[in-house]
Amino acid sequence: MLKKLLPYIFSIIICNTIFAQSLTPPLPVKESTEGYLNTSAKEIQLTPSVKNFFITQQSELPVYEDTPSYIVVLYEKDDGSLLFKIPKVIRYVSLMLMTDNSKKVLFRGAMEADTIPIKISAGEELPVDRILDDGYIVFLKRNNLLFKVYVSKSETGISFSKKNRFDKYAEEQKKKNLYYYKGEWISKEKLDEIKKEAELQEAKRKDKLKNVKAAAEEGYMVLKNSEILEGRFNGIAKDQILFNAGGFERWIKLDETADGMNTAQIVSIGKIFSAGKMLEKANALYVNNELGQAMRFATKCNNLLKEIQDNSNPDLKAKLKAAENLSDKIMKTLKAENKSLYNYQVFKTDELNYHLNEKHILFRNSIWLKPEQLCIRCNGSGLIDCPVCNGLGYISKHCPNCKNGFVQCTICEGRGWRSCPQCNGNGYIMKKCGKCNGSGYVSVTSLGGYYRPYRPVVSPGVIATSGGIVVNIPPTCYYPSYYYNDFSYRRVKCDICGGTGQMQVTCPKCNGSGRLPCPKVQICPVCGGKTIINSVCNECHGKKKISCPDCEGKGYHGKAQQFPPTQKNNVENQPPGKGTEKMSVP
Ligand SMILES: [Zn+2]
Ligand SMILES: [Zn+2]
Ligand SMILES: [Zn+2]
Ligand SMILES: [Zn+2]
Ligand SMILES: [Zn+2]
Ligand SMILES: [Zn+2]
Known part of the structure; x- marks a missing residue:
């Protein structure tokens, strides 16, 4: 108990000392519109309304105080909470279970507990929840628990005030132009400044x-x-x-x-960073003598840097300069080797000039063609839509297995009914006879007669049991039947089931018909009811495109334009006319 309360006591002492020095009263534990109760210099003890109380099973109450010898739990009530002190003896401990990190106690069984007074420290200020005829309901804060207690108006050493001490003090301070801010009293000007x-x-x-x-x-x-x-x-x-x-x-x-x-500055830093990476790549390519690709990255880098709107970044100029330098180096290297760039591809300058003068076009970055050499049918791609499947990659055909997506039901073969599985189509099932409970025999009252045991008797003259009845077999009677006259019960064949022990009852599943309704048709398993089936196109093998038959997949007709030009370069390179066009569809 002391261990738990010590910090609290100390905090009060410390708070009081600090506030005594600064004269600032502590803030109330809760704001109240009703008012506040103040205790005088003396500690008071609130006598509980009842001496003891019955804690019901499964109650879970917060721990107020925990010591090696007893535990105090709080029972919160709107009209005045109670404290129960429970000694830590086996009888009680066995009924209690600590829950919520030992912050609560769960009562596994009911118990009667004694109440103890609630202490209110000297100088404590209690916010009032409501005022009653004879007392007050006030808020009390202990170990993070805020609860309501009843304080009688006849209690000595308490006084009521509409305003709390802090507010009163703050009003006085306000007259001196001082305002409270985070534990300090500061001037209005300072407060405004802070705000x-x-x-x-x-x-x-x-x-x-x-x-x-x-x-x-x-x-x-x-x-x-x-x-x-x-x-x-x-x-x-x-x-x-x-x-x-x-x-x-x-x-x-x-x-x-x-x-x-700002945004422009961040973006410029980002773009310069990104451009720097491109420049690195361009330099690496240049070292590797991949001049076309080096130029591609140098140009990309340059373009990115030119997008930058914020010119204040010193890195920008350096990077731009570096990019330009690299471009210059690439151009110089090319010039020294009598080479030029076209579409970031390296060509001998005279060769490039020849092709450009002849208005040749660069095909797939590798060869030069006259514009009319480009295959019209495939637009230079070398591929056309598969004519067999119309570029779908598959061919649809009607399902050979069905007409409308349905086929005859395989269970009933189209009859519309199936044999009832419960009765095997008989319409009835066998049940244990209710009268003889399946034994086939019933006991009837009788005065005498011949008894034919259903169980073989060991030998005449010996006592045997039959169906629970002790039978004294007369020595004169010979197996398998004997006469008796002094037993009131005798077993006979059940008249309901005729001794079979079984009874026929109408099958509840088919109501005696032996048949259950069954759809005549079922969804076609081949097409799944869609009536069409798709198969992979044999022509394009599902690729949707086939090699262009006009240009044999090259994308152009004839031979690539050479440098220096050979004389018969163009003779046989005319695209085939319409009359000679081969059809790809067989
Ligand atoms: Zn089908
Ligand atoms: Zn069927
Ligand atoms: Zn049936
Ligand atoms: Zn029976
Ligand atoms: Zn195809
Ligand atoms: Zn073609």
Whole structure:
């Protein structure tokens, strides 16, 4: 108990000392519109309304105090809570189960417990919940428990006040132009300044979020740790942005992002970063003597840098210069080797000039053609839609198994009914006879007669039991039947089932018909009821396209244009006329 209460006691002492120094009364544990009760310099004890109380089974009550020898639980009541002190003896402990991290006790059985007084410390201020004729219902806070207690008006050492002590003190301070802010009394001017500053910070935060989000939407984020992310904006929640960088999605807090940058600045940093990577790639390609591809990346890098609107970034000029330098180097290298670029492909300059002068077109980045050499049928792709399946990749045909998606039912073979499985089509089932309970025999009252035992008797003259009846077999009687005259019961064949023990009853499943209704048709298993079946096209093997028959899949007719030109270059390269066009469909 002391262990748990000590911090509390200390906190009161510490609070009181601090506030005694600063003269600021503590804030009430709860605001009240009714008013507050104040205790004087003396501790008071509130006598409980009852001496003991019956705790019902399955009650779960919060722990108020826990000591090695007893436990105090709180029973919250709107008209005045009670404290129960329960000694830790086997009799009680066995009924109690600590729950909620030992913050509560679950009573597995009912018990009668004694109540104890509730202590109110000297100088404590209690918010009033409501005022009664003879007393007050006030709020009390102990160990994070806020509950209501009853304080009688006749209790000595209490006084009522409409306002709490803190508010009263604050009013006095206000006259001196002092306002409470986070444990300090400050001037109105200072308070306004603080408020203004807080508003400013909030505005800054909103502005930052707006800028960071806009930049993220353009694909870039810059973090405080100088990390630059390039990727895709995927969403926003409160102060966090969901960003996918390099295929990896993560939440980035606004606090993690770099401060003091607007959207254009963030985007420019991102683009310069991205351009830097392209430039690296371009340089590597240049070193590898892949001049066409090196130029492609250098140009990409240059274009990206030119998109940047924020010119203040010093890296921008450096990167632009580097990109231009690389382009120059590539061009110089090409010139030295008498080579030129066309569509980022390297050609000998005189060869390129020849083709361009002749208005040849570069086909698939590798060969030169006269424009009329391009295959009209396949538009140069070398592929046409498969004529057999019309480019579908499959051929549809009517289902050979059915006419309308249905076939004859395999269960009933179209009869419309099937044999009842419960009675095997008999219409009746056998049940144990109710009269003889399946034995086939019933006992009847009788005065005498011959008895034919249904169980063989060991030998005449010996006592045997039959169906629970002791039978004294007369020595004169010979097996298998004997006379008796002094038994009141005798067993005879059951008249209902004729001794079979079984009875025929109408089958409840088919109501005696032996048949159950069955649909005459079923969905065709071949086409699944769709009436058509699709099979992979034999011509294109499902690829939808076939090699163009006009150009044999090359995409052009004749031979590629050579440099230097040979004399008979164009003679045999005319595309086939309409009359000679071969059909691909057999
Ligand atoms: Zn079918
Ligand atoms: Zn059927
Ligand atoms: Zn049946
Ligand atoms: Zn029977
Ligand atoms: Zn096809
Ligand atoms: Zn073609």
